[in-house]
Amino acid sequence: MQRKPLARILTGAALGAALVLAAPLAASAHVTIDPNQGTAGGWAYVTFRAPDESTTAGTTKIVVHLPEDTPITSVSYRPTPGWTATVETETLPKPVTVSGNTITKAPRTVTFQAEPGQEIAPGQFQTFTVALGPLPDTGHIVLPVTQTYSDGKVVEWKATPADVAKDDTLEPAPVLYIGETAPAGGHDAAPSPAATAAEAPAASASSDGIALGLSIAALVLSVGAVLSAAVLLRGRRRE
Numbered sequence: 001m002q003r004k005p006l007a008r009i010l011t012g013a014a015l016g017a018a019l020v021l022a023a024p025l026a027a028s029a030h031v032t033i034d035p036n037q038g039t040a041g042g043w044a045y046v047t048f049r050a051p052d053e054s055t056t057a058g059t060t061k062i063v064v065h066l067p068e069d070t071p072i073t074s075v076s077y078r079p080t081p082g083w084t085a086t087v088e089t090e091t092l093p094k095p096v097t098v099s100g101n102t103i104t105k106a107p108r109t110v111t112f113q114a115e116p117g118q119e120i121a122p123g124q125f126q127t128f129t130v131a132l133g134p135l136p137d138t139g140h141i142v143l144p145v146t147q148t149y150s151d152g153k154v155v156e157w158k159a160t161p162a163d164v165a166k167d168d169t170l171e172p173a174p175v176l177y178i179g180e181t182a183p184a185g186g187h188d189a190a191p192s193p194a195a196t197a198a199e200a201p202a203a204s205a206s207s208d209g210i211a212l213g214l215s216i217a218a219l220v221l222s223v224g225a226v227l228s229a230a231v232l233l234r235g236r237r238r239e
Contacts (some may be wrong), residue, residue: 021131029053031062032158033174036182041099043133044176051125054069057151058119062128064110065144068092070128071106071137078129085112085128099134121151132176137182144173216239 029051038044052059066072071092077085090108097103110127120126144158159170159182175182205214 008156025148030172031174033143033176036174036176037134038135038176038178039179040137041134043131044135045129045131047127048145049125049127049131050120050145052120052122052149053155054149054151054153055122057149057153058114058121059126059147060114060119061146062112062126063146063148064112064128064130065146066106066110066132066139067136067143068106068109069096070138070141071098071103071224072132072135072141073095073103073106073208074131074133075107075110077110077112078131079110080126081124082115082126083112083128084115085113086108093182094117135176135178138178140175140177142173142175190215200223 029179031048033046033048033049035044035046038046048062048064050059050062066075068090075087077087079085087107088109088111089105092103095102095104096106110128110130114120140161142158142160144156147155147157149155155171157171158169158173160173161168161175164172
């Protein structure tokens with residue numbers, strides 16, 4: 001009669017380990033870009049990482065929205081196998097001066113559409129690389145993303161850093177920092193004052209290292225609980 005409680009202990013410990021390890025992954029499951037730092041006047045080659053967060057539906061379309069108040073005049077993309085891509089140019093609400101030139105039209109969206117059978121499946125992610133330039137000298141630009149699922153669900157990743165700082169339940173938009181250092185806390189923090197670009201990778205590495213350390217510690221504790229329960233079960237069987 002003593003084996004059932006111990007079996008429950010073993011099962012609970014194993015489930016606990018899985019949940020602890022899954023938590024850091026779930027917390028980072030949103031559309032991101034890498035690298036997220038750029039230089040004013042230069043070009044950025046950024047990769048959008050789009051995870052599928054549904055348990056039943058695949059992701060069929062990803063739309064990247066580009067700024068209209070600080071337009072990016074040249075946009076191109078790297079072909080993604082199994083996906084078609086289009087860049088849509090639209091007339092701006094009002095003319096904008098870029099590098100001494102008056103701009104009335106500019107790229108406004110980059111759309112990636114999955115071909116039949118090529119959608120992002122549940123539990124998977126896909127990457128999409130685009131080239132943007134020249135970058136405006138604005139500190140940072142928000143690049144909202146619309147994600148469409150095969151069941152018709154649409155997720156708008158559009159919350160700005162300021163929005164997320166006030167309400168961390170919002171869906172954060174990818175942000176490209178230009179002249180500002182990306183916050184170490186990711187999307188849930190407002191941008192810090194301008195700093196050297198060299199500080200950004202260090203902050204990111206530090207944050208990743210902490211998350212990895214916590215995950216390893218949690219795994220060790222969970223495995224220890226499982227082993228302790230196993231030893232106790234073995235001892236009781238001998239009795």
